[in-house]
Amino acid sequence: MKSVWLLPILALLFTGCGNVATTGVGNEPPPQPNTGKMTESTRKVDPRLVDANNRFGFALLHQLREAEEGKNVFLSPASITLALAMTYNGAAGETEQAMAKAMSLDGLSKEELNQAAMDLRQSLQSADPKVEITIANSLWARQGVSFKKQFLETNRQYFGAQVSVLDFGDPNAPQTINRWVEGNTRGKIKKIVDGIPASTVMFLINAIYFNGKWQKPFDKSLTQEKPFHLANGEQKRVPMMAQTGRFPYLKGESFQMVSLPYGAGRLSMVIVLPDEGISLNEWLKSLDAKTWKEWTSKLVTTDGELQMPRFKTEYxxxxxxxxxxxxxxVAFDPDRADFTGMRDARDLFLEKVHHKAVVEVNEEGTEAAAVTSVQVGITSVQQPRPPFKMVVDRPFFFAIRDTRTGVVLFMGAVHEP
Structure with missing residues (x-):
């Protein structure tokens, strides 16, 4: 039996009205990033977006783990939020309200969401010179189908999206999109589109790539094969990494939590180990954005010893x-969906939202990537503490977060490393 999870994010509004045929939009690259030094004010992120991303991410995590109990689940809330946020710019009426509620966007106008998404994307990509984070967006429109110029330009400007027109009838069209995906995930994810149905008129795609080296790497000579205790009572021998030192740590009522920083320390992986006798699935029932924020705020630097498995997984x-x-x-219902923010005709709906995520954790650090594709169809996204000992030799939870904004980039539940 196998099981893991992982969690993630996201500008000048171009005025215009009416539709423009995609034959006239052209294949436009995203706006070039500002190469000047970003000021602290530029990097401030609306906390409502961070809260929305995390609440949506945990809610989605629970939906997925309940559907596949005992299996690894790994996702990027940030990637999913960003792809759906681009799509949300085209939603109207009941569809807009439903998407806002599901994504926990209540209280954020589209203008505020777009600005916050741009700020967050810029903040994360400049978070740490020793940690590589790239966030890329693209919008692929079927040649000959008209879309509103303002919708296209909003996503290009605020989300840095590459807007391209493609002949979806060309057998090489999926390969063109997949090359973009592979390039923006450093080859970690090679494909998100298999084929393009005749009803599909647009893909809105987000890709996130993360490569962080531990602030204190694990000594490879200390890694040993040791047993990992599976939920079904069986054991599996895995490469167990080990180190001692001072770590942000919390002993909760039914769990241990430790934070391992990357690079300069702004980004970190948080690992949660339920106490013996408490299953991961049982403990996860208590996890949501509120308890996550409460528990991570209580982490205190403590001397201790950590053992954890080297692992990789994909979802x-x-x-x-x-x-x-x-x-x-409602967004998936061809008869009820309202995406008249994309085009005047009320004939669009969501055909498929597809997510792929991969992660590899070793003695040096973590490499992770995620891609989310929204496929749009047409009818006609301190006090001294005693030393601790934490041996991660049974199912555990982990997440990669930005300690400055609090946004959760990735999260996962590992039942079998």
Whole structure:
């Protein structure tokens, strides 16, 4: 039996009205980033977006783990939020309201969301010179189908999206999109589109790549094969890394939590180990954005010893059912969906939201990537503490977060490393 999870994010509004045929939009690259030094004020991020991303991420995590109990689940909330936020710019009426509720965007106007997404993307990509984070967005439109110029330009400007027109009838069209995906995930994810149905008129895609080296790497000579205790009572021998030192740490009522910083320390991986006798699935029932924020705020630097497995995992999931369960069903209904913010005709709906995520954790650090594709169809996204000892030799939870904004980039639950 296998099991893991992982969690993630996201500008000048171009005025215009009416539709423009995609034959006239052209293949436009995203706006070039400002190469000048960013000021602290530029990097401030609206905390409402961070809260929305985390609440949505944990809610989605629970939907997925309940559907596949005992299996590894790994996702990037930030990637999913960003792809759906681009899509949300085209939603109207009941569809807009349903997406806002499901994504926890209540209280954020589209203008505020777009600005916050741009600020967050810039902040994360300049978070730490020793940690590589790239966030890329693209919008692929079917040649000959008209879309509103303002919708296209909003996503290009605020999300840095590459807007391209493609002949979806060309057998090489999927390969063109997949090359973009592979390039923006450093080859970690090679494909997100298999084929393009005749009903598909647009893909809105986000890609996130993360490569962080531990602030204090694990000594490879200390890594040993040791047993990992599976939920079903069986054991599996895995390479167990080890180190001692001072770590942000919390002993909760039924768990241990430790934070391992990358690079300069702004970004970190948080690992949660339920106490013996408490299953990971049982403990996860208590986890949401509120308890996550409360527990991570209580981490205190403590001397201790940590043992954890070296592991890698990947996840590939169509999110339609999970998103429908969170309240977005109307967006997938050809008869009810309203995406008149994309084009005047009320004939668009979401065909598929597809997510892929991969992660590899070793003695040197962590490499992770995620891609989310939204496929749009047409009818006609301190006090001294005693030393601790934490041996991660049974199912555990982990997440990669930005300690400055609090945004959760990735999260996962590992049942079998």
């Amino acid at each position: 590939d999931k169509t999110l339609n059912d999970a998103l429908k369960s969170l309240g977005m069903a």
